[in-house]
Amino acid sequence: MTSASDDLLTLTIPALRALFQSKTLSPSEYWQAVEARIAAFEPMIQALYAYDPEAARAQAAASTSRWVKNMPLGPLDGVPVSLKELIATKGTPVPLGTAATELLPAAQDAPVAARMREDGAVIFAKTTCPDYGMLSSGLSSFHPLSRNPWNLETNPGGSSAGASAAGAAGYGPLHIGTDIGGSVRLPAGWTGLFGLKPSHGRIPVDPYYVGRCAGPMTRRVEDAAFSMFTLSRTDWRDGTSLPPNEIDWMDLDIDVKGLRIGLMLDAGCGLPAEPEIKEAVTKAARMFEAAGATIIEVPPVLTRSMLDGLDRFWRAKFWGDIAPLPEERRQKILPYIYEWAKRGADLTGAEAVQGFGQTFEMRRACGQLFTTVDAVLSPTNPVVSYPADWASPTNDPERPFEHIAFTVPWNMSEQPAANINCGFSASGMPIGLQIVGPRFADMTVLRLSKLFEDWTGGIGSWPEPETVKKH
Known part of the structure; x- marks a missing residue:
């Protein structure tokens, strides 16, 4: 049995805005519902x-005062939003998920935070991440262990761990994560959310880096799309920021007749997709086929050399970042991360550069594939779930990136990609479908995602504090 307060938490952002505008619901009243949900769920999932x-x-x-005067600041005025801990907010320390960081107040808002404030969003918390955002896990040496609301014994994924847990638990309609190899899409997949990694530079970030994007994580596609009016405004601090756009982010209709859609069930390396996941993704592809698209089974774009090269480059870079720290601070880093990074000390400069070169090989392979298809469907996650206290689906620092093989190529190719729920496992855990579009075709990804959500109806029953499976 749900309360009126719980019912409010099912509203989309456009529906909330309509109620704010009609004065039948105020931002303060809505926030009270969100605050009550956090009080009920947060002790169990530790997302914030x-x-x-x-x-x-x-x-x-x-915000309530502004709506009374019919003078909202922007599209998200009064809408509660959480930001991943790595996204700086002025005055709040950014621990980077690790106990090794000195806690100093951030000097300024990062671009995402600045856009949210400009438009009147209610920034109520940051969300947890693992050490340096280097894990797909809710495990951190600084934050409490974050858990998956669908089953507290399982991991919410990462590195946008708290964002995924908060979204699945109903802490308001919008949570912003970051993604350099799958850190929005992977946790979205494991928690049933829609998660968008836009084209590189579409949402400005600071610091910017190869493959690094920010993206919305929501229960409904239209909420992510609506947030893009705010998130996609340019910012000089991101040297890869795309030019100003006049995209109508809510123009979500699409006819798939005649589209060539690739179906990729083999990532080429890493953990193979479990049978339940392959079955759910194939079933999703057949729905597009029934609507008139041509489904083409396509080979993987990733190779073992590419993934291992990226691993070497990231180890070398990360060791370079932490090597100057005093030994006592380095020892506070999560042991899994530290053991992985130490191998970077043995790599030569040439080996590190050669590893970085594999990002261009990924980009080339992705570009070649998209000369033959208009979009690609694949699993997002290769496994259904894994224990809450594991650092990754392998829990092995010598095999740290076996779970990102379906997601990481699209970061390096700068293409938009999203996760959307396409079913549940026999154990009751969400299964994610990844939808990938051509570079800059963010609207194609959103439209295909919305169409699929319309077909399935989306997730109709989310975890509740009183019914969630306890650990």
């Missing part, structure tokens, strides 16, 4: 960092 309900109440009250 720097949670400040008092500041959220003040922001919601200010």
